[in-house]
Amino acid sequence: MAATIQQAKRASANRRVGLIGLAMALAMLGMGFAAVPLYRIFCQVTGYGGTTQRVDAAQAAGVQSVARTMSIRFDANVERGMPWEFRPLQRTDTVTIGERDMALFYAHNTSDKIVTGTASFNVEPEQAARYFNKIQCFCFTEQTLQPDEAVKMPVLYYVDPAILDDEDNKDVEQITLSYTFHVSSVRDPADQVAKGLDHDQAGG
Structure with a gap:
């Protein structure tokens, strides 16, 4: 027991x-x-790891520019094997701190496939990333290019004037914004046509 x-x-x-x-x-x-x-x-x-900030138009409208400028350098890359040409239309720009500015990037799908990509990004020096604010950016969503399609992709941004009061950024004279596109999917145009026909037949 x-x-x-x-x-x-x-x-x-x-x-x-x-x-x-x-x-x-x-x-x-x-x-x-x-x-x-x-x-x-x-x-x-x-801003750790060079992560930029994302703001809306209303937030951007409340920012006052200052009588100081900064150089912005743009860098563009694609992952190995991605059949895109991708580059900034302007390598560097001098902007007024706190004032909205636009950068344009060129993307061209050099393949005969439908290619969807996603852009990762970072800012150098890393300590400046928290003051780099994006209002609009192609990196917010996936981008799909048809075979041989070429497009211009805008980035609307500004540098927060608070950067001037940050001891860690007092010597920063240039910020580099870098993008790398990665393949999300690759499709054959014939598959898209077939899906379209199936959809039309189902609707009819």
Whole structure:
């Protein structure tokens, strides 16, 4: 009888340990999924890793420009194997701090496929990223180019005047905005035509 009670106690303890272990594993899994968006928010707030800020037109309208200028350099790249030509139309620009400015990038799909890409970006020096504000940017959404299609992609931005009061940025004379396009999908034009015909037939 005593042995049976002891076995029941051990089984109960083992179940409790197992449940605690399972709960810890699930918690760690949840933290893993949460880590990516939390890290992204951290980067956006602090500018860590060269992450720029995103603002709306109303926020931008409330910024007062100052009588100081800064050089902005533009850099463009594509990942290995992506069949796009991608470059800035102007390599450098001198802007008034706090004043909105626009940069244009040229993208050309040199393949016979429909290619969708996503642009990653960063700013150098990293400590200046938190003061580089984008109002509109092709990097906010995926971009799809048809075979041999060429487009101009705008970036509307400004440099926050608060950068002038930051000791870490007092010696910054030029900010580099760099983009790299990555392939999201590649499709054959014939597939798109076939899907269009199927849709028309279904609608008819």
